[in-house]
Amino acid sequence: MNAVISVDLPQNSYEVAIAPGSLSQLGAWLQPLGLGRKLMLVSNPMIFRRYGEGAIASLEAAGFDVCHALIPAGERYKTLGSIQKLYDVALAHRLERSSAVVALGGGVVGDMAGFAAATWLRGIRFVQVPTSLLAMVDASIGGKTGVNHPHGKNLIGAFHQPRLVLIDPEVLATLPPREFRAGMAEVIKYGVIWDADLFQQLEQAKRLDQQRYVSPELMQTILTRSCQAKAHVVSKDEKEAGLRAILNYGHTIGHAVESLTGYKLVNHGEAVGIGMVAAGAIALQLNLWDADSNRRQTALIQKAGLPTRLPAGLDLEDIIATLQTDKKVKAGQVRFILPTQIGTVIETDQATPAVIRKVLLAMAEAA
């Protein structure tokens, strides 16, 4: 069963299609978009080895003239240097204004392919074919593209919306379990900030820590509901002026944990898990929501195989100091997205350092 979700924007609206088996029909999916004949497929060697040939065969069968560019896997290659290589391939293949870039991979590939598309000939078209759960439910939707600066994540980039996001859930079969859990953190996030019904369906599942325990039906629900949430928020706030802030739920303390552990010990999804537990506990301290909701959130994060405690050895004061450098700080007060019930959040600066300290201390002690 296919689902199609639309991202409605003043200019360049597009669809997110969730269609099992669609990767082998990629060419047919691209045909109605009115793209030129030339395409550049961007991927990484590992994903390309598994899915590249089939994708290219399907594109060529549909009449496209396809070249490809591979970037080594990993966040550390998400650099301007890799973009330069994409430009070189674009030039060698003589991509034109009518040409398009197709991203086949996780968020790293998607962010870079999108940035190359945003900046080649001042912007050519671009299609997302996300292969990781995180890219499917989050990174591929919304038009944020870019690379890291040696001293900071995602500092270089552009807003550039794709023409289509095509999700084939079948490729998740090969996704490493830890990457699956990273994506589940964002899925749970949508449940808490937006979709109480999704949250409940997740609660009813037996296991959520590995893709193979999740039924195709639940997987379809997870993808559809998550993409609907993200699409809705992006439609209301394309350039991150307001509503989009709720997507940062769990990310404020999450980012601090990620950066203090050098982006290695704890991955993004794990850090978001920890961040949501912390945000839930802060909300409880501030009487924004009740103990039962908070307990339900922690239980779900745990069921997804995500950590709910701070990693050992992390200094609480370092976390609090790092929060002060967050983009969300206004006049010295950290602004948090906090839940008021399952499915609803607010933005607030009520979380004092004393409250944050108390919550983090409890999350460390309990370890």
Next chain:
Amino acid sequence: MNAVISVDLPQNSYEVAIAPGSLSQLGAWLQPLGLGRKLMLVSNPMIFRRYGEGAIASLEAAGFDVCHALIPAGERYKTLGSIQKLYDVALAHRLERSSAVVALGGGVVGDMAGFAAATWLRGIRFVQVPTSLLAMVDASIGGKTGVNHPHGKNLIGAFHQPRLVLIDPEVLATLPPREFRAGMAEVIKYGVIWDADLFQQLEQAKRLDQQRYVSPELMQTILTRSCQAKAHVVSKDEKEAGLRAILNYGHTIGHAVESLTGYKLVNHGEAVGIGMVAAGAIALQLNLWDADSNRRQTALIQKAGLPTRLPAGLDLEDIIATLQTDKKVKAGQVRFILPTQIGTVIETDQATPAVIRKVLLAMAEAA
């Protein structure tokens, strides 16, 4: 006497202000724009030596916190490597989403500062303070930003409109005469494609080959009329889907001449001068306009000290072959912008290789 021209766009309309002496009031001009406190001024060492200190003093007097980044002068530094240096300064100065980039320089500085602004934190605000005639009448207006790829000009870039274009004609006093003439080529272009009255006023001037022979009044007219033409075209066609093509008048053969002479022997303005003479002669061959109009155009280009003949040693067949690689080629036919009378042009693919060859041959023989 100040002139203010508005560029009307669906989002982010802005003004082009032509105000003698305004550079020393830069801070006051920026104050109403609602920018954050932090600014990054981008320039080159030579322009910065002349005008940087005054600009920064004025900005600081208005309460801005200013850092600056200098890029060596010259088209060969219009690279991604230079942009990386701008990012480094942006990071060191901790530019935020509310911060802005101010470009103080010619088109090279403006294109690069604009691209850095377009891509830092996915786009921050940006002000153009053009100092060359070409940048004043052309490059600073319209939001095209970018850098060169080692194998092609302006292949990497983004559309990113400035919040203000502030033109102080007094800085033209130090512009080298050859650069002045390069700008005059674009001014004459506006006369031919858009503004017959501007064309006539230029015809009435005694000399146009050096800035010091042009009265402040005529200079004001030149700037105002040219910026009006560019602003109007950009307002109608922000992303180059249609009307904007008329700005390429003289540029089709111009680009071929520029690239075949290695961008050295002949500069952009000179190439555009040659290109307009060729386009005029082609239009005459096709009976699109009359001999008198054609003669008037050639005379005006000559009066501006610009070449009207092909440089010696250039192979006509190379020019014709280069035209085939032009972005404007559709189905093998080169599309030219050609004049029908002073002030009006059309786009056409009627110019056969035979006609082009005949015209170029005459422009070479006459040398």
